[in-house]
Structure formats: structure tokens, C-alpha cells
Amino acid sequence: MTPVLVALGAAVGAPLRWWVGQRLDRPALPWGTFAVNVAGSFVLGLLAGLAVEGHALALLGTGFCGGLTTYSSFAVQTATLGREDAGAGARYAVLTVVAGLAACWVGFVLGA
Amino acid sequence: MTAGLPGRLALVALGGAVGAVLRWWLTSTWDDAAGTFPWTTFAINVSGSLLLALLPAWAAARRHERLTLLLGPGVLGGYTTFSAASEQTRALLDGGHVALGGLYLVGTLAACLAAVALGRRAVAVLAATAASREAS
Numbered sequence: 184m185t186p187v188l189v190a191l192g193a194a195v196g197a198p199l200r201w202w203v204g205q206r207l208d209r210p211a212l213p214w215g216t217f218a219v220n221v222a223g224s225f226v227l228g229l230l231a232g233l234a235v236e237g238h239a240l241a242l243l244g245t246g247f248c249g250g251l252t253t254y255s256s257f258a259v260q261t262a263t264l265g266r267e268d269a270g271a272g273a274r275y276a277v278l279t280v281v282a283g284l285a286a287c288w289v290g291f292v293l294g295a
Numbered sequence: 296m297t298a299g300l301p302g303r304l305a306l307v308a309l310g311g312a313v314g315a316v317l318r319w320w321l322t323s324t325w326d327d328a329a330g331t332f333p334w335t336t337f338a339i340n341v342s343g344s345l346l347l348a349l350l351p352a353w354a355a356a357r358r359h360e361r362l363t364l365l366l367g368p369g370v371l372g373g374y375t376t377f378s379a380a381s382e383q384t385r386a387l388l389d390g391g392h393v394a395l396g397g398l399y400l401v402g403t404l405a406a407c408l409a410a411v412a413l414g415r416r417a418v419a420v421l422a423a424t425a426a427s428r429e430a431s
């Protein structure tokens with residue numbers, strides 16, 4: 184049952200991430216990937232704060248938030264930005280990581 | 296042949312589901328215990344970043360947009376996770392493991408960027424080898 188819920192959650196989260204990326208990502212700054220990573224971190228923090236577990240966590244956390252967010256595209260886009268302008272790459276990376284952690288923390292506090 | 300928007304969304308959904316289940320299987324087999332360095336998620340994010348950088352080396356993926364969508368934003372996007380890395384860092388910091396949390400946050404970023412650099416280097420070397428083979 185759990186893997187089916189993970190698959191279902193990701194089957195919603197992953198295409199949503201791709202669609203947002205298509206709409207918002209610019210070569211100068213991948214705002215779409217930034218937005219989904221921060222939003223997904225917020226939701227997962229909220230779920231942790233609410234102490235959601237079991238089947239609901241598999242569907243919404245491991246599946247949806249895991250599918251919505253991506254480290255691979257974030258790393259590749261950071262490297263692409265950094266190739267043109269090392270400072271821009273570093274700023275994008277630090278901004279994403281710090282905003283993701285902060286959003287997760289806010290979600291956790293709101294949920295707890 | 297290119298797919299329409301619904302077809303593209305379906306490919307990313309299918310790939311994302313496969314990648315996420317693989318991540319779930321790995322993290323439930325090798326559980327990232329609370330208060331410890333989350334090695335399994337770390338390994339997933341680093342390996343997924345390496346594979347995404349390597350994807351253009353595969354001729355079939357370069358030729359077929361649908362295969363690229365299925366494997367890139369699909370499988371590898373669903374396999375890797377930014378939200379779990381944020382939540383694990385938050386939990387480590389919240390639990391008083393400040394050094395470990397900081398190490399995990401910075402270590403994941405550094406290792407994933409190094410994996411992408413390595414993957415791109417490999418793609419460039421493979422492309423140069425293929426070009427010189429064609430020229431001779």
C-alpha cells in the first residue's frame with residue numbers, strides 16, 4: 184500500500200514541478216525550481232509539525248513533496264548559472280538552501 | 296516526435312512515480328535515523344544529480360524529447376528530493392545537532408555540485424572522443 188501512495192503523490196507533485204518550471208524558469212534565474220523547492224520544504228515542515236505519519240505521510244510527504252521538489256535539477260541549474268557567472272550561481276544556491284530551510288522551519292512551527 | 300502538454304505531463308508523472316518509489320524503497324531499506332547524518336537521502340541526491348548531468352551523454356535521450364522528459368524531470372526529479380533535505384536539516388538543528396545539521400546542509404550542496412561537474416566533464420570527454428572518431 185505504501186509504495187502505491189508514494190507513487191500517487193509523486194505522480195501529482197512531479198508534473199506540477201515540471202509545469203511550474205516551464206512557466207517560471209528563466210536562463211538567468213530558475214525561479215520555478217526555486218519556488219517548488221521552497222514550497223515543498225514548507226509543506227514537508229508543516230507535515231512534520233503536525234506529526235503526520237503512516238499512509239498520509241507516504242502520500243503527501245514522501246510522494247507529493249518529494250516529487251514536487253528536486254535536488255538534481257537544482258544542482259544542474261546552479262552549475263549552469265555558475266558557468267556563466269560564478270557569483271550568480273553561488274547566490275542562487277545559497278538563496279535556495281536558506282529559503283528552503285526557513286520555509287520548512289516556518290511550516291514546522293505552524294504545524295506544531 | 297513531440298508530445299502535447301497532457302502527454303508531457305503524463306510522462307513526467309510516470310517517471311516521477313517510479314523515481315519516488317525507488318527513493319522510498321532505499322530510505323525504508325536504509326533508514327535515516329534521527330540525530331544521525333542522513334546518508335541515504337544524501338546518496339540519493341548526489342547520485343541523482345550525477346545521473347541528470349550525465350543524461351545528455353546518452354544519444355537516445357538527446358534525440359527523443361519524450362525519453363528526456365521521462366528520465367530527467369520524471370525519474371530523476373522524483374528520485375531526488377529537496378524537501379527531505381530541508382526537513383532533515385531542520386530536525387538536526389532543532390535536535391541540537393547544529394554541527395551535523397550544518398555539515399549535512401553544506402555537504403549535500405557541495406557533493407551534488409561536484410557530482411554535476413564530474414558528470415559534465417564526462418559528457419564533454421565522451422563528446423570529444425566521439426567527434427575525433429568521426430573525424431578519423
